[in-house]
Amino acid sequence: MRCPICYTDEQNNNSICDCGYSFNEKEIQDWDRAKNFLALIPKSEWFRKVEIENNINNVQIKKHGQRHTNLNIGWSIRETGRRLGLSDGKIAEDLQLAEALKNNPELKKIKDITKAKNDLRESKRNLKTNDKGSVFTEEYQLHRYLFDHWDRLSFFDEWEINGAKYNMGKFKTNEVWEIDILAKHKQEPKWLVVELKNEQSSDVTIGQISRYMGWIKRNKAKKDEEVEGLIISHDINLEILYALYCNSKIRLCTYNVEDDVLKLSERKLESELLLNHLKKLSIDELDELKESLKKLEVNSNNL
Numbered sequence: 671m672r673c674p675i676c677y678t679d680e681q682n683n684n685s686i687c688d689c690g691y692s693f694n695e696k697e698i699q700d701w702d703r704a705k706n707f708l709a710l711i712p713k714s715e716w717f718r719k720v721e722i723e724n725n726i727n728n729v730q731i732k733k734h735g736q737r738h739t740n741l742n743i744g745w746s747i748r749e750t751g752r753r754l755g756l757s758d759g760k761i762a763e764d765l766q767l768a769e770a771l772k773n774n775p776e777l778k779k780i781k782d783i784t785k786a787k788n789d790l791r792e793s794k795r796n797l798k799t800n801d802k803g804s805v806f807t808e809e810y811q812l813h814r815y816l817f818d819h820w821d822r823l824s825f826f827d828e829w830e831i832n833g834a835k836y837n838m839g840k841f842k843t844n845e846v847w848e849i850d851i852l853a854k855h856k857q858e859p860k861w862l863v864v865e866l867k868n869e870q871s872s873d874v875t876i877g878q879i880s881r882y883m884g885w886i887k888r889n890k891a892k893k894d895e896e897v898e899g900l901i902i903s904h905d906i907n908l909e910i911l912y913a914l915y916c917n918s919k920i921r922l923c924t925y926n927v928e929d930d931v932l933k934l935s936e937r938k939l940e941s942e943l944l945l946n947h948l949k950k951l952s953i954d955e956l957d958e959l960k961e962s963l964k965k966l967e968v969n970s971n972n973l
């Protein structure tokens with residue numbers, strides 16, 4: 671069996687792991703051993719240390735249940751900290767960092783834990799909230815995120831960055847303009863021009879991206895190669911939906927950030943326009959619509 675805390679295999683005749691975990695009791699039994707184990711991890715491997723602290727906390731909570739404030743039962747982060755000789759603040763910060771590492775493994779490249787914690791705080795400051803969720807404060811941060819996470823975003827599975835790697839995938843045309851991200855399809859003869867708008871995209875964005883797509887088609891793509899466009903923004907408006915209606919080569923995608931993870935969702939024009947239309951209905955009209963939908967549902971269930 672593998673230790674759920676330090677991931678080493680269980681040794682023969684040794685029911686307590688080097689990290690203090692008891693394979694029989696399924697929790698930490700030797701806290702001194704746990705402390706020593708953590709102390710032996712080199713400073714440069716801080717990410718391993720916070721990960722183990724997090725594993726310990728999860729194992730203890732699994733065994734004892736979450737602490738209830740009013741009852742004297744269960745386990746808490748504070749308890750983990752107390753047993754490991756860490757202050758409430760320190761253990762909370764460490765565990766936050768461990769959680770953030772799951773989504774941002776590149777944090778491991780940072781040599782120093784203090785700097786990693788600062789970077790994490792910084793990335794939280796890079797977000798502001800509007801009525802539709804979390805949005806980056808600067809377009810640069812959206813760009814940086816997409817570039818850093820490109821290989822892990824399923825949306826881009828088929829696409830490889832072709833623009834300058836030292837410049838977040840940007841592509842400079844020799845006619846002043848700069849494309850945010852230029853990518854090429856991994857199998858098919860296709861190019862992708864990505865245009866980023868941190869907050870809201872509008873029909874002006876279509877003009878801009880069409881210009882870039884035209885430039886690539888004329889100057890970079892081979893004869894049989896297609897050029898597609900992708901607009902990524904946080905919000906969209908009615909103008910852009912109609913402007914795209916006859917532009918099937920440009921796709922529209924919105925982003926939202928939840929718990930430090932960016933989510934991309936492609937907007938289907940037809941349903942967006944329908945939704946927009948629904949918003950204009952009066953309450954009576956909406957009620958009427960609900961009734962007809964119910965009937966429709968009943969009918970389809972009876973089929």
Ligand SMILES: [Zn+2]
Binds near residue numbers: 673675677
């Ligand atoms: Zn272990």
